[in-house]
Amino acid sequence: MLAAWQAAPASSRIAVTTVPLIYLKLGGSLITEKDNPETPRLDVLERLTREIARARKARPRRQLVLGHGSGSFGHVSAQRHGTRIGVNSKNDWYGFAVTADAAARLNRIVAAQLLQADLPAWTVQPSAALRCKDGRVVSGPAETVRLALERGLLPLIHGDVALDSVRGGTIASTEEIFEEMAAQLPPVRIVLAGEVEGVYTSDPRKDPTAALLREITPSSFSSLQAALGASHATDVTGGMAAKVEQSLRMVRALPGLEVIVCGGLLPGAVFSALTDLSDPPGTLIHAGAPRGLS
């Protein structure tokens, strides 16, 4: 992948690197009903699609890669077969195929909404290109996504199954695919839109005193962890711990990258995250000097 990227004509490389690129993930819990298997939240999806279309009109010089989680699509099958930890038996491979199908079915629903809003959304099935090694993404769809961006398409990816040289098969989340892609197509911002409005000091669904963190940097995260005691480290962010740690890894690796964790249920938040570079909604994760957002 990297070789192909380097071999691209200089003009195309410049085209991508000089146009600000944003990645947006619509979380699976945001666009599907958690308690009803394989039920999309069409009203939410339709509104988010309009916000994306509005943002593209407002910032025509910005490029966008869109991804989404699978939520309650394929979750049952992936869980039952333990697809993420490895795929071995004939039955496991059937589960792999069923899980892939469920993710692709939700993707068609998302694509339909985007096309309906006149967006040139083109799915690039991640698993057609993904190669993992013991659960880690080693290559992915970056080259096809780059060519799609050059043509003015809106590349659409999703959490997917993946072939794995150690586990046979596995699952790769949108964030994991984004992380590998970011090394080749560096974004200025990654927006992770979920159900919750950002990263909180504790789980806001359980703790009424939970406070939204407006800004996280590698050093502020260390202080926060220290203040709460190492044993509480994973509770700091509730189910968000892994997401924050992955985000911190990315902002450290890519100079200038910002990750925004925001809530997609709040109308306008995704539009703002895509267009407002100075005062984004939710939580801003970056590796620069603290900005004192409030």
Add this chain to the structure above:
Amino acid sequence: MLAAWQAAPASSRIAVTTVPLIYLKLGGSLITEKDNPETPRLDVLERLTREIARARKARPRRQLVLGHGSGSFGHVSAQRHGTRIGVNSKNDWYGFAVTADAAARLNRIVAAQLLQADLPAWTVQPSAALRCKDGRVVSGPAETVRLALERGLLPLIHGDVALDSVRGGTIASTEEIFEEMAAQLPPVRIVLAGEVEGVYTSDPRKDPTAALLREITPSSFSSLQAALGASHATDVTGGMAAKVEQSLRMVRALPGLEVIVCGGLLPGAVFSALTDLSDPPGTLIHAGAPRGLS
């Protein structure tokens, strides 16, 4: 692609080359209603799926790559935007995305039927890997298909849009994708199942005296063309001319390859084409000595 293939461990290469591999295409006109846009022929599809499942049980040591045409899915959009001849304007790219979506929607219907029949069908979206140069496929999904076959999956592809270094974008048929794939994953047989029962001396839907050709070789095709006069060359096979010429090109390029053109509306024909190596249904196209099929 070729480099990756050659770099694969010897064991995996042997696994593929020693197990007889068959490609099967279900024609778009076979699995969709020509006169009703975007309407699948579910009864036909369900029966064909059962035949495929039965064939896999009867010949468990044989590997299969399955493909299908798009028929009346995406046809309107591809026609309106002239996607095959090139993609330039913003509107053309929107048409490209709509055409891709239609092909993918039909593919989900096909995948659902296959999974229903307990087949581990896994779509490998061709356009995620396809690269064309002025309408000619230069690389495709062969490497991912190879890895899927090694794992016992049933790789499923389809006619699709494709990125093109000259035309911007184009359309690649299942046959065109098969042709490029065959150079890397050589099949022993390619089965092209359509509405018509094989290749006829003239169009059987218009000419009651049309006779089914049981066998075509490069030399018999030349004689046939000469007998009918060069000006009738394209009429020999009705709409099949291009298909026969492409098939002859493939059997000449790949020693031992047979192409079967058969009718999928006749129950049992696809099962027979997948399992019967001595007396296949329809028309056998090959580059060997004439076998005198009757």
